[in-house]
Amino acid sequence: MKITEKLGEILHEIEEFKVETKDHLEQFRTSFVGRKGTIAQLFSELKEAAPEDRKLLGQQINKLKNTAQNKFRELTTEFEAKTESEAATQLDFTLPPIPDTLGTVHPITQVRQRIVQIFERIGFNVSEGPEIEDDWHNFSALNFPPNHPARDMQDTFFIEKNPDITLRTHTSSVQVRVMETEKPPIRTLSPGRVFRNEAISARAHCIFHQVEGLYVDKNVSFKDLKETLLYFAKEMFGKETKIRLRPSYFPFTEPSAELDIYWGLKTEADKRITKGTGWLEIAGCGMIDPNVLENCNIDPETYTGFAFGMGIERIAMLKYQITDLRNFTENDVRFLRQFSSISI
């Protein structure tokens, strides 16, 4: 077949070529535009043409090449626009969203944050102390004399070979650190982790969390303590919450008391957790013993103060009706997930 005839035929093919899929587009490219396509072939056949015809033929093949390239360009843009709009119509806005996999704030952290918020509103700041303590801050300054039986109230982890170093058994140690370094008026809250040498069970753990409260100023009275605790109980457990203070003993407070909230006796569970009384103990408290103030270089003739301490796990258990303490440390996501949307 003569080159001129081929030219006509290829032009016809280019004009008639239908592109409906990506594959068709690729076929068009390899047939006409690519380096092994029919047009490229024509250029190599040009050598065989009579020399006087070559110039004209060359121009004609070039023209054909441009036609093929233009059609390819047009088809490519047209095709891209088409696939984009097709993709858009394939979006289904009625599908449920893909669930997010964000973690949750641990219930103990949530409760701690809530306790801090409640006390911040009445002027308490937050202070922290070390988890590894010395005997002075954990015991002696708090009026636990050496070898005094009151030290047995808390089963202590000691560092081997150095009985002066302990894992703190309570956050009351932070009271001492704050009073040693700050001048009254002091209003501070000390949340933190504490350690006791106890077997782990549903009701006890060797690691748990406490919040210590401390208020030292002129003329601080037992009435201030009671009002502060009542305010806290209502904010934490509801406006109708009733409290009572039962006399108790702690070496660092005098008088000392235990704070109970009225839980009620409506259900069998209420009876069980309150041991049939309706009341639940949530904190220890009292007026700071003058010896403790003196140990921290605060003049007990000028200043008085109150302190309280409560367990965060205990409050979280009451608030969310959790019956086993071990849930807090086992990191079972089925347990933790339940707290994802709680705002307390």
Ligand code: DAH
């Ligand atoms: N530290 C005590 C404990 O761990 C709790 C406590 C009781 C703290 C009375 C106080 C307080 O500040 O005044 O059992």
